[in-house]
Amino acid sequence: MPEFLYNNKLYYNPVEFAMDRIGGTWKMPILWRLKNRIMRFGELRKDIPHITDKMLTSQLRQLEAEGFIHREVYPVVPPKVEYSITPKGKTAIPIIETIRNYGLELMKKEGIRTK
Amino acid sequence: MPEFLYNNKLYYNPVEFAMDRIGGTWKMPILWRLKNRIMRFGELRKDIPHITDKMLTSQLRQLEAEGFIHREVYPVVPPKVEYSITPKGKTAIPIIETIRNYGLELMKKEGIRTK
DNA sequence: AGAGGTACTAACTTTTTGGAAAGTATTAAT
DNA sequence: ATTAATACTTTCCAAAAAGTTAGTACCTCT
Numbered sequence: 001m002p003e004f005l006y007n008n009k010l011y012y013n014p015v016e017f018a019m020d021r022i023g024g025t026w027k028m029p030i031l032w033r034l035k036n037r038i039m040r041f042g043e044l045r046k047d048i049p050h051i052t053d054k055m056l057t058s059q060l061r062q063l064e065a066e067g068f069i070h071r072e073v074y075p076v077v078p079p080k081v082e083y084s085i086t087p088k089g090k091t092a093i094p095i096i097e098t099i100r101n102y103g104l105e106l107m108k109k110e111g112i113r114t115k
Numbered sequence: 116m117p118e119f120l121y122n123n124k125l126y127y128n129p130v131e132f133a134m135d136r137i138g139g140t141w142k143m144p145i146l147w148r149l150k151n152r153i154m155r156f157g158e159l160r161k162d163i164p165h166i167t168d169k170m171l172t173s174q175l176r177q178l179e180a181e182g183f184i185h186r187e188v189y190p191v192v193p194p195k196v197e198y199s200i201t202p203k204g205k206t207a208i209p210i211i212e213t214i215r216n217y218g219l220e221l222m223k224k225e226g227i228r229t230k
Numbered sequence: 231a232g233a234g235g236t237a238c239t240a241a242c243t244t245t246t247t248g249g250a251a252a253g254t255a256t257t258a259a260t
Numbered sequence: 261a262t263t264a265a266t267a268c269t270t271t272c273c274a275a276a277a278a279g280t281t282a283g284t285a286c287c288t289c290t
Contacts, residue, residue: 013144052249077256077258078256078257081266106132106136113119192288193237
């Protein structure tokens, strides 16, 4: 196992590294929504059920810091901030799709229906 | 977003469901090692750096409970228990591979070398 | 009698993640 | 003067995931 350090955190394998970038409860839902359009903070919040302001802000910041999304601030009042996906962010989309389809497959096997 | 309940836990999307089955720090490393051979508890422990007895046991139990692996106990002393992957478990392998390759790609972009 | 091997199990602590609720800044509209 | 709008920030708290340490059962071998 190729274990390594990055930003003072120890990773045991590439899977862990990938999941640290795009895993967690909210990052994939966010990237998924930005995949082919620009969205404002408020739009994302309305579109992602149950997410809180704090979680949305912190996840957007992390995604930005790691180059998956771009944050454009307009100096107006009230504030306007637009989020868009970057080329790097786009590379995550097929991965998310793969995992999503796998999830659907597992759900089907368990007989889960979402109505 | 198709939100749903399963075993008293609320899921917001299929990605979350999938990651609950095969995510976390240890499940993919375990499945990865079982992908084409049967292994004993002690072998897995030796092969997966940093994992503790507790984590190995609990993750194996969860994987078994969800049908990804099979647990075969031999009534001998000292104890002998063999773990193998099931057909359902095998369906996870390509997903793990996809995520793993994506992790490697991201690592490359960041210039991470594991020597 | 004591040590060694295997696969756990239990109790406890720490770390990480996420959530709730309230507050901030600025300006325009009423 | 107060409210509304937008995009946050802050503090405090709870739950979940993971780690540490120690111990168990059983038999064999020395």
